[in-house]
Amino acid sequence: MKKQIHLNGFIQNSPSPHSTGLWKHEKDQGTSHNSLAYWIETAKTLERGKFDAMFIADVLGTYSVYENSHDAAVRGAVQLPAHDPVIPISAMAAVTEHLGFAPTISTTYAQPYSLARQLSTLDHLTGGRVAWNVVTSYLESEAVNLGLSGRLPKELRYDRADEFLQVAYKLWEHSWEDDAVVYDKENDTFADPGKVHPINHEGEFFSVPGPHLVEPSPQRTPVLFQAGSSPKGRDFAAKHAEAVFTKNHSLDGLKLYTSDIRRRAEEQGRNPAELLIFPMILPIIGSTEEEAYAKYEELTNHVSYEGTASLLSGHTGIDFSQFDPDQYIEDIETDAMQGNLDMYGKDPNKRWTLREAIKNHGLGNGTVKFIGTPEQIADEIERWAVEGDADGFNIAQTYSPGTFTEFVDQVVPELQKRGIYRTEYEGSTLRENMFGRGRRHLPADHPAKKLVPVHS
Ligand SMILES: Cc1cc2nc3c(=O)[nH]c(=O)nc-3n(C[C@H](O)[C@H](O)[C@H](O)COP(=O)(O)O)c2cc1C
Structure with a gap:
């Protein structure tokens, strides 16, 4: 096979969040992100295309590094307005049966x-179709609005995230036993108190006695997604994540990433094969190659220089209003998103x-x-999967939800014809769709399973 x-x-719950300025395009409906109809249509389209999940990015602040x-x-x-990523999920779950939902939630502020x-x-409400994109957040504007005097240093953010997950694992995996709920009407007992345990977590960042407030759900722990790219972020992803997202310009860049993350x-x-790797791609589809490139130029015309400079400044933590447009982007360390800076400062094939960089970053947040x-897009997908060792792809959009609709109608049948994509x-559950039937829960080699419950 x-x-x-x-x-x-x-x-993301925002107008054209990943292609800056595309809200102006005649085919874009992203400005309707404040309506349930938009989310319902998008979810149904992704399910028609047999997608594993809708991955909903999020930020809790404004992009205000550029010109301060x-x-x-x-x-x-x-990425403003920035509406809540979790709230539309119940409505989408009600009109779909299989599609998973992966909202982004920050361990620094939750x-x-x-x-x-x-x-x-x-x-529970989705019947086991939830994932969590675990982020530590990168914007200063998030920190100062959420009770901190400034953005925490990256090391500290990841240390907190690590302990955050330990607490969550204890609640999800070790608080309620499988048979705790007995529904015993004769003995006036809904659940057996001997099988609902406190977790008594005492750590550096959190003190949580428990028990968990919810009886075991179909997957217990939601599927864990992560996208860390700094060394500390990669170690964190390699320890906890079941799937990782990455952004690359080139197949060579992807190869370096996949071998590194599997080693970690x-x-x-x-088991390194069980960490699924999803590079992000932006498909631009035409009925001929010329048409597709003409479409790319036309889409690029909608990208705003200033808006993208503001996005890139927020992603990298560098105020690019201070730069000459022809200045090269250097390889330095950042406390914001290392991967976004490395795409331009560390590219082995080019100095940007x-x-x-702004022209590139304006469409699909700079991804390939x-x-x-x-057929050509399916060729590339196949090549990146086989040569780049990718397990899947995170499909970004130019105009929304039209990019998904075109991909589902035109590229998905081609992938299915080649026998490389489900029919x-x-x-x-989402975990079963990603890892195979019968795999509702985390595997035994995951750190959540290795925690020794306090009550045992
Ligand atoms: C494809 C992709 C999507 C991401 N989505 C989000 C997001 O929605 N919200 C967020 O705060 N960070 C997001 N990130 C950022 C990372 O998860 C990570 O927290 C950030 O890059 C800083 O850590 P690092 O320097 O280790 O990468 C994303 C990164 C990538 C590559």
């Missing part, structure tokens, strides 16, 4: 006790000027573009 690929749809102001972000709708409850509730997973005592006919969902 040929290597099978998985697909996620990359979206949020004005450019406000003017250009740069509390594990309440977040565990929220995601367990959603896992092995060092953590995990700011102007070039697959431009061509459906039916494998299981009923």
